[in-house]
Amino acid sequence: MRMLSLILAGSLYFIAAKSQTNTAAWQADLRLLQQTIHRDYPFLFKNISAGAFDSAADKLYQAMPRMQEHECLAGLTRMVASIKYGHTALPWRDSKLKFHMTPINFYWFADGLYVEGATRENADLPGARILKVEGIPIATVLEAIKLLVPSENNQFFKARGLDYLGIPEALHAQGITQSLKNSINYTFEKNGKTFDKTIPAREAFQIPRFYGFTKPGKGWLTARDTSNTPSWLRHQDRIYYYEYFPDSKTVYVRHSQIQDEPGNPISVFYKELYGFIEKNDVERLVLDLRLNGGGNNYLNKPIITGLIETKKINKPGKFFVIIGRRTFSACQNLVNEFSNYTNAVFVGEPGSENINFYGDNNRITLPNTQTTVLLSFAWWQDKPQWENAPWLAPTIAADMSFSDYQRNNDPVLEACLAHNERNTITDPMEKLKRLFMTGKMNEVESEAKKMAQDPSFRYIDFEGNFIDAGRMFINRKQPEVAIRILEMNTRIFPASIRSWQGLAEAYLTAGEKDKALRAYQKIKELKTGN
Secondary structure, eight states: OHHHHHHHHHHHHHHHHHHHHHHHHHHHHHHHHHHHHHHHOGGGTTSSOHHHHHHHHHHHHHHGGGSOHHHHHHHHHHHHHTTOOTTSBOOGGGOSSOOEEOSEEEEEETTEEEEEEEEGGGTTOTTOEEEEETTEEHHHHHHHHHTTSOOSSHHHHHHHSGGGGGOHHHHHHTTSSSSOOSEEEEEEEETTEEEEEEEEOEEOOOOOEETTEEOOBTTEEESSOTTSOOGGGSOTTOSEEEEEETTTTEEEEEEOOBSOBTTBOHHHHHHHHHHHHHHSOOOEEEEEOTTOOOBOGGGOHHHHHHHHHOTTTSSTTTEEEEEOTTOOTHHHHHHHHHHHHSOOEEEESOOSSOSSEEEEEEEEEETTTTEEEEEEEEEEOSSOGGGOOSSOOOSEEOOOOHHHHHTTOOHHHHHHHHOOTTTOOSOHHHHHHHHHHTTOHHHHHHHHHHHHTOGGGTTSOHHHHHHHHHHHHHHTTOHHHHHHHHHHHHHHSTTOHHHHHHHHHHHHHTTOHHHHHHHHHHHHHHHHTO
């Protein structure tokens, strides 16, 4: 009995000593990360202040003695993610710390979050909508894991953050589970029936995916009908390809990386493409970049210059660029250049990159825990600072529902084919600006109201653009012009606190205190609901 007690005591001492050693290692690496960013990357403190970052680091440092190692890893991940630049990240796959995953691929469609793919032993799950994780509503779970993702905007999280739904270590670290588990319980809805399923987690592995979508085979199933393949998922062995749709006289291109394909570099491919357009009966070009996460932006030049030279297609309503949540990095540079220099009409959903952004990262290895951190160093500015935004908004909004995906429908491509040079507004805000500059204020308001109510323009922030225009005229000492714009804004968006706030500020600047007070009273009513 005494011997057993000595063995147990020795074991407990060893565990405590090991825990203290690990804690010290994580704390040392946290301070090193903090110092490195302050010393070498202080320009990254844009979306979070240096003070707020340091305060969060101090709280994490104090908490680490009470944390397990996966919680420490998550803590560092939250610190890096708080910088909110997609190229600045802490990739768990490069961590020396083992973690686990459930064999499910999730995708956020327009009508909800679904199981897009799963292993054969979970054949009942593809096509199921996820409602809860460990009994907690999915919206709450998403907000918790979002803190681990360096999201420049919500599109980045949709594209690259959902894997954490299947990682028990992440769910525990973010407070979704009270203890670390080796399985995850989900609540699903499928075919009108709600059911729970507990799924064992495996040691981390690579889900077989094509730019976020499950590649069926080798034990994996997809929710999509594989008897047919839509254009945007064809030729998965190719980085880029094109095909001709004779009925609509359209050339369709899917380009999914800014990288040269072996034996067929970008310069050669696009020379052939533009040559085909010139020599054949082509009235429309659709360039699909919805899966394109970037690469080498120095390869963009022949794409842009060739398009500019192809005059038959570089016209309003003839050149359509599909963008989506995976449009990122060097592809954002390409999209910006199309916006600057061509008559491109952007279709789909916003990309996952800010218009101007920090990219090109250095790989830093924290020596005590061997944790890899990526820190961005290059500022890419393709547009003036006043045009920067969380994303480049598509002119024509088009989203894919789960049913669309399952049945191989492509509403995004269909939107491109439904528009032409007669019915396409290339730049809605530019159209309103031209009306304004010619003094047609009534037309500005009627057109703006119509556009703001059109779901095709739902990603365009008309309200914010009008507020920015008002502030510009205030800065130019023309408050009367600002007031005209901002009064119009409150008529178009009468229930928006943001619109009334902008108008109240303009009234104050113009010295119209009574009107400002009435505007602030309106804000109060909107806030209280009275």
